[in-house]
Amino acid sequence: MAQSQTEHAEAQLAEIELLLSMFPSQDELEVEQVAYAELRSYVEGTADCPPDTRPELCVKIRTHTGVDVSLSCTYPSDYPAVLPEIVVRCGELSRAQHTCLVSGLRSYLRENCTGEVCVLSAVDWLRDHTHEYLEQDDSNDDDGAKGTTETQIGETFTRLWIYSHHIYNKSKRKNILEWAKELQLTGFSMPGKPGVVCVEGLQAACEEFWARVKVLTWKRIMIRHREDVPLDSVTQNAESLRRFDGFEEAAFDPHGNRGNHMDLGQLFQFLSERGCAQIFQLYFGVEGR
Known part of the structure; x- marks a missing residue:
């Protein structure tokens, strides 16, 4: 169990450091510094116990069509064996469009990334696919507030x-x-x-x-x-x-x-x-x- 926990922590630290190298500006990537420092201390062996706080990060994304999206992730202790908790924010999406986009992203990650670090894959997916959800017709959606019956089917x-x-x-x-x-x-x-x-x-x-x-x-x-x-x-x-x-x-x-x-x-x-x-x-x- 301890070895598995260490391997999870090593994978989490490696992913955060890769993201920091790719997005060096805080305008692009925000990392919760206390959790990051605790995680690094544990992996490097200067702390005996796994960190109490869970690593959190937020990536600011501009899609290929110029739309701004943010992706926030919180790592469970056994990530990447399980998917992270993710929150997507985009001011240009209606509620129905946002619900469909998040569902599509989660499905993609479940099918392609379970067991592997996945934040960069999620960033790439949002860059490539957000415009598809913005183009969805929600004219019967009460201004996007509640979502139509059609968009709810297959949801939870x-x-x-x-x-x-x-x-x-x-x-x-x-x-x-x-x-x-x-x-x-x-x-x-x-x-x-x-x-x-x-x-x-x-x-x-x-x-x-x-x-x-x-x-x-x-x-x-x-x-x-x-x-x-x-x-x-x-x-x-x-x-x-x-x-x-x-x-x-x-x-x-x-x-x-x-x-x-x-x-x-x-x-x-x-x-x-x-x-x-x-x-x-x-x-x-x-x-x-």
């Missing part, structure tokens, strides 16, 4: 149940609300201690939301549970699978010295009304009542 509907040690900070709470609405996700956020967030929608949008949230400063945050449903028929579309009508911050009789504890009985009732009662035990280890 996802529901993420996120647990945080606490959610107090007003800026974080505002980000959670704004990002969920921007990405056309439904669900809720419960601030306080503990903090609970549920988002549901197309998989690419949920993963984009998680990629943004997890890099904020937290004492502890994790995906406690996830649900993935393939959208393989016209009758089984994303809208029919949603349990929530919109996205809201939900408070349940706040109490305690700082008003940061919620009435968990009311939370259980809230979840039960939306067919999600089983989630309560996953979060808190006891049956709700």
Whole structure:
């Protein structure tokens, strides 16, 4: 196991250093320096333990047709045995076009790069193929906000149940609300201690939301549970699978010295009304009542 872990770290470091040589400017490539230094120390033998922080990088790409795209990657500890977490941003893509592009990129990486470092392959793919998705017709797409039924078929509907040690900070709470609405996700956020967030929608949008949230400063945050449903028929579309009508911050009789504890009985009732009662035990280890 240790040898495999070392090999993964060596491959990660080699890829980052290759990318740094190819994109020497910070305007082209940003690397999270603390994680990079920890990774290098581990590979070079000056640190005995694998790094606690995961390497992250962002490549700024200009496609052959002059479109600006950014590719952000976070390495899991066992990358490249598994694919990295990727986030693609492009201001010229509609939501439907963006969803299709991310799906196409993920499919390409799964088919061609599993087991191998893949960031450079992803960069090349985006340079070569982004224009194809910009040319897709989404005239029936409500200005690109939700995506048509046709673009959803073959996609995956996802529901993420996120647990945080606490959610107090007003800026974080505002980000959670704004990002969920921007990405056309439904669900809720419960601030306080503990903090609970549920988002549901197309998989690419949920993963984009998680990629943004997890890099904020937290004492502890994790995906406690996830649900993935393939959208393989016209009758089984994303809208029919949603349990929530919109996205809201939900408070349940706040109490305690700082008003940061919620009435968990009311939370259980809230979840039960939306067919999600089983989630309560996953979060808190006891049956709700």
